[in-house]
Amino acid sequence: MNYMERYKSWLKDKNIDEKTKEELKKISDEKEIQDRFYKDLEFGTAGLRGKLGAGTNRMNIYTVSKATQGFANFINKQSKEYAERGVAIAHDSRHMSKEFALDTALIFAANGIKAFLFEDLRPTPELSFSILHLKTAGGIVITASHNPKEYNGYKAYWEDGAQITSKIADPLTEEINNVNDFSTIKRISKEEAIEKGLLKIIGKEIDDIYIEKVKKLSITDDVDKDLCVVYTPLNGTGNKPVRRVLKERGFLNVHVVPEQENPDPDFTTVGYPNPEDTKAFKYSINLGKSVDADLLVATDPDCDRLAIMVKHNNEYVSFSGNQTGAILIKYIIDGLKGKNALPKNGAIIKSIVTGDLGKRIGQENGITTFETLTGFKNICGKENEITKNGEYELIFGYEESIGFKAGDFVKDKDAVISSMLLVEAAAYYKKRGKTLKDVLDGLFEEFGYYLENNFSIILEGIEGQERIKRIMKEYRNLYPKEFSGIKMIKYIDYLEMKEHDLVNNSEKETDVPKSNVLRYFFEDGSWYALRPSGTEPKLKVYIYSIGKTMEDAKEKLNAIKEKMMEIIDSVE
Incomplete structure (x- = not known):
C-alpha cells in the first residue's frame, strides 16, 4: 500500500480508537499524511524511536503494541524456558511512557510471557541490570533518551542485558512485520495478569542491589x-x-x-x-x-x-x-x-x-x-x-x-x-x-592537542532522507585527498567493509560489521567521518585533529571542515 492507502485503512480499521481517527481526520496537509504513513518505524541503533502521534511512522499505542506482539511471538518461538524467564520493562518520564510500558507488559502477559514491570520511572541502565539480575529472556525500556518532548521510543534488549544486535533484530523485525492486523494483538487486564502470576511489579529490591x-x-x-x-x-x-x-x-x-x-x-x-x-x-x-x-x-x-x-x-x-x-x-x-x-x-x-x-x-x-x-x-x-x-x-x-x-x-x-x-x-x-x-x-x-568538531546536518522528512543518501553516494567519489598540504593515507568504507591504504595502494577487509559510515585518515593523525543517524533525521559529521599546539589543532579542524563542506553543500 502507498501512504494514502495506509492512511485510509487506519480510518476504516475497527481496532483503531475514535480519538486516533479524529486526530488523523484533522490533518489538512497531504505532506503530513505522507510523512506519517510512508513507512513503518524501523529498528535503528536504539530500537524504535519517533514522534508521538497517529500513523505507522509515529510512536503510538498501535506501533508499540505491534512491536511487542512481534517480540512476544519471537520469544515464544525460542523455547518454553524463554517465556517462563520473562521480560523486564522500564520507562522514562516522557508523554505516554508509562502507558506504553504497562500495555507492553500486558501484551507479553497475554502471550504467556512473564513481565517484570518497574513501579515507576527508572534509568535505562537499571533496566539492563535487571535483565541480568532476574535472568530474564530480554527487556524493554520506553524512552527517547535525549530527544525533544515530541518523541518517544522503544528500546529492545536480549538476555545478555544489551540492546539487540542484528542477529536478534533481523528475525525479530520479521516477526513484527508479520503482525499485519491489530486484531491479532493479545492483551489481558492488569488484574488478570497479576492473578495468573504473569505480571510482577518490581522496584526497591532491584534499586538496592544495583546501587x-x-x-x-x-x-x-x-x-x-x-x-x-x-x-x-x-x-x-x-x-x-x-x-x-x-x-x-x-x-x-x-x-x-x-x-x-x-x-x-x-x-x-x-x-x-x-x-x-x-x-x-x-x-x-x-x-x-x-x-x-x-x-x-x-x-x-x-x-x-x-x-x-x-x-x-x-x-x-x-x-x-x-x-x-x-x-x-x-x-x-x-x-x-x-x-x-x-x-x-x-x-x-x-x-x-x-x-x-x-x-x-x-x-x-x-x-x-x-x-x-x-x-x-x-x-x-x-x-x-x-x-x-x-x-x-x-x-x-x-x-x-x-x-x-x-x-x-x-x-x-x-x-x-x-x-x-x-x-x-x-x-x-x-x-x-x-x-x-x-x-x-x-x-x-x-x-598532543586532540581536538574535535562534531556536528549534525539536520535534514527532515522524505526529502531530507533522500538528500542524505545522495550526499553519502557522492562523497564516496568526491572526497578530498589532502588539506593544507597534509595528505590522506587511508580511508575506510564500512558499507563495503574495506580499508583502502593509499600509501601502499592496497586494501583489506575490516573487522567491524557493515554500516553506512565513511572515515578518512591523514598522515598527521587527524581524521574525519560521516554517518547518517539510525534514529534521527541527521547526517552526523565527526572531525578530529591532533596538533603540537592548541592553535595548530584548531587550524587543522577548520581546514578539514571547509574542504568537506564544499562537497556536502554541492549535493542538492
Whole structure:
C-alpha cells in the first residue's frame, strides 16, 4: 500500500480508537499524511524511536503494541524456558511512557510471557541490570533518551542485558512485520495478569542491589568529599539514583537544580534535554555560581548519558564526551595501578567515531583498544566477545556522544556509574590542587592537542532522507585527498567493509560489521567521518585533529571542515 492507502485503512480499521481517527481526520496537509504513513518505524541503533502521534511512522499505542506482539511471538518461538524467564520493562518520564510500558507488559502477559514491570520511572541502565539480575529472556525500556518532548521510543534488549544486535533484530523485525492486523494483538487486564502470576511489579529490591554494585566500582576514598557539585537530571530518571549513590559515597555537598529536579515530560526549562548541548546547563550554571560549585553534572532524561562543566579560573568550562572519557580512563587506570590491580589483559572499547586520546592513554599503559560500530549494543556486544573466554578484561567502554560504562553488571552506557566516578575523580584531583581542566591540559601536553568538531546536518522528512543518501553516494567519489598540504593515507568504507591504504595502494577487509559510515585518515593523525543517524533525521559529521599546539589543532579542524563542506553543500 502507498501512504494514502495506509492512511485510509487506519480510518476504516475497527481496532483503531475514535480519538486516533479524529486526530488523523484533522490533518489538512497531504505532506503530513505522507510523512506519517510512508513507512513503518524501523529498528535503528536504539530500537524504535519517533514522534508521538497517529500513523505507522509515529510512536503510538498501535506501533508499540505491534512491536511487542512481534517480540512476544519471537520469544515464544525460542523455547518454553524463554517465556517462563520473562521480560523486564522500564520507562522514562516522557508523554505516554508509562502507558506504553504497562500495555507492553500486558501484551507479553497475554502471550504467556512473564513481565517484570518497574513501579515507576527508572534509568535505562537499571533496566539492563535487571535483565541480568532476574535472568530474564530480554527487556524493554520506553524512552527517547535525549530527544525533544515530541518523541518517544522503544528500546529492545536480549538476555545478555544489551540492546539487540542484528542477529536478534533481523528475525525479530520479521516477526513484527508479520503482525499485519491489530486484531491479532493479545492483551489481558492488569488484574488478570497479576492473578495468573504473569505480571510482577518490581522496584526497591532491584534499586538496592544495583546501587550497591555501582558503589563497588569506586576507585578510592582518598578524595575531598567537600567538593561542591551541582546536579541536574533534566527532569528525567536520574534524580533519585544519582543523588542516592553520591550521598551513600559521602558526597553531601550536592545541590540539585530545583526547576529540573522532578519529572516533566515537556522539559519546560530546557526544550532539547541533551546535556551534550551546553544550553542544557543554563540553570546549572546559575545555581553553580550561587553556591560556588566545583563541578556541574547533567544526565539526560533516561540517565544513560552524562556531561560535565568544570569551574576553572572562575569560569565554567564544558567538556566533550571524548574529553570526559579520556579523563575517566586516566583516573581509572592510575587508580588501578596505584592498587597494583591494573589487569595485564585490560581493554578499552570505543566506537569508530570516538576520538583517539583515550586510546593513546590506554596504549601508554599497555591497554588494548577495540573499535566497533556506533551504539552501546555494539560496544557491549564486543565486550561479550572479548571477555567470554577471559582473553581480555574490560576497563572502560565509551562513545563520543557522552556515553560511558565501567563494570560488567550493566550492558549499556550508565550515567549513574559515570556520575559517581566523575564526582570521585574531581574530588580526588581537588585534594591534590587540580581541577579536571588541569588534568585535561596535562593530557594535551603529554600526548598532543586532540581536538574535535562534531556536528549534525539536520535534514527532515522524505526529502531530507533522500538528500542524505545522495550526499553519502557522492562523497564516496568526491572526497578530498589532502588539506593544507597534509595528505590522506587511508580511508575506510564500512558499507563495503574495506580499508583502502593509499600509501601502499592496497586494501583489506575490516573487522567491524557493515554500516553506512565513511572515515578518512591523514598522515598527521587527524581524521574525519560521516554517518547518517539510525534514529534521527541527521547526517552526523565527526572531525578530529591532533596538533603540537592548541592553535595548530584548531587550524587543522577548520581546514578539514571547509574542504568537506564544499562537497556536502554541492549535493542538492
